[in-house]
Amino acid sequence: MKDISFEEFATKDGQLASVDVATLKKLLAEYLDHPWTPITDAQRAETCFLLDETSILNIPMPKTPAEEVALVNNFLNGMRKLFTPENNWTNLAMLDTSMDYCAQCNSCAEACHLFEATNGHELYRPNFRSEIFRRIYNKYVKNEPFAKWRFGDVDLTWKTVVRLGEMAYRCNMCRRCAQVCPIGVDNGLISRELRKLFSQEMGFAPRELHDKGTMLQMEVGSSTGLSPSVVQETVEFIDEDYSESTGFEFHTPWDKEGAEILLLHNAGEIMAWPENIAAFSIIFEAAGLSWTLSSELAGYDSVNYGLFYDDVQAARILAMQAKAAKKLGVKRIISGECGHAHRSLLHARIAEIPRESFLPLLRDLVLGGKLKLDPSRNDFPVTLHDPCNVVRRLGIVKPQREILRAICPQFREMAPNGVDNYCCGGGSGFAIMTRNNIENWRMNITGRKKMDQIFGAFSECLGPETRKYVCAPCSNCKGQIREMLEKGGVQEQYNIHYGGLVELVVNAMTDLNPGFIKWEEE
């Protein structure tokens, strides 16, 4: 692999590099490639495709020298703000550490699934992006004397700016690299702060996260576009449908004042995986919990895409979710099966109300005998995907395993797992993006390691005669794994299916008709 020089990064015209799909790391079993859709000349004339075959930020090609200068100046102004406590109290301390110390040991590269999937492509080396950012910081923000000799040089051209913006979106922000760094440098945080700079200071953000994400959620109540009245009608329909098919009649409570728990679902589940919504309701009702959903704006959608790209948007969404909880007077918010929602809810200071993951509660219900369970109903091979936000970022590792060991006789771990897990490939917002080869990119590259882990976990039973289940207790991870299984030909060829954790619990409940989990071929 030819290295890309910092000079080329700053000055080379056109697309900087290309990844040949045929050279990607071979997997343990057959998985379909997703060749790049060629970028047309018309697309290149309009949009900056200056990095690889993908464009996530859709930055328009500057048409005049003045527009080129504006890109550089806006970037530099934003970058200076990133390094001031009044403008970046959220992440400045960690960002400073990541600027000041790096031994250039490249341990982070060995930990990164993008770097591994591409057999070491320079574009996807975590510290390649960070080092460019670091050099700009020393030369243009800190104005260090003799910076180019002491810290290495890079020119801040409009191409450097555009390419860095895209580089911030060639990272799942999974922080696996940060975990292995001997010094504590966080390459994922550098990507996050770059994304923030481009959004808050330059007005560039992926439309799936911004226009169709946080903006839509604030306006309508959910990034799915579901309004409060439609969401209630849809869940009522789910209640009826699953009451009939399971023989267990239940009604999801709405806007119950003084309830103990406000359950926050990722509203995408309501549209794409209604069985997950039904399973939560069945478990909570069967266990006799005091709980409710909320029909307030954003009070029924735990999604907070601000977490991936913009502090201000993140705070606005969280304030709306907290307001919904306070209005009902609930004692705590419980986050359902959504990894990034776990982190945005649990980490933010703004909410001022106890917030918890559903996992310890579910573990207590399963192990505490609150539900009548027959593990033999789950007697098929099951493996567990660890969502980065829940496991590595929040340290919630054991409850999900205790549950699976109790209800799935053929549970087996992926290797590695727990805090050493690999991202599904859809993390940091990619799971919901499809345009400009983004889908091909995450199918080919970011999801490649996860696919290999799944093959590895089922290595002794890969044949189509055995149904297998990947438990992915996170909405975004489930979306990414669904696409890899379906579009990679894996479901068909190897009989590997996916779903959440609560579905497995309900599938084992003896109060219900058998067969809650519907396999695709049924």
Ligand code: SF4
């Ligand atoms: S592991 Fe840490 S110190 Fe080593 S190159 Fe990566 S960021 Fe720098």
Ligand code: SF4
């Ligand atoms: S945060 Fe994850 S995806 Fe990003 S550079 Fe580090 S290991 Fe790679």
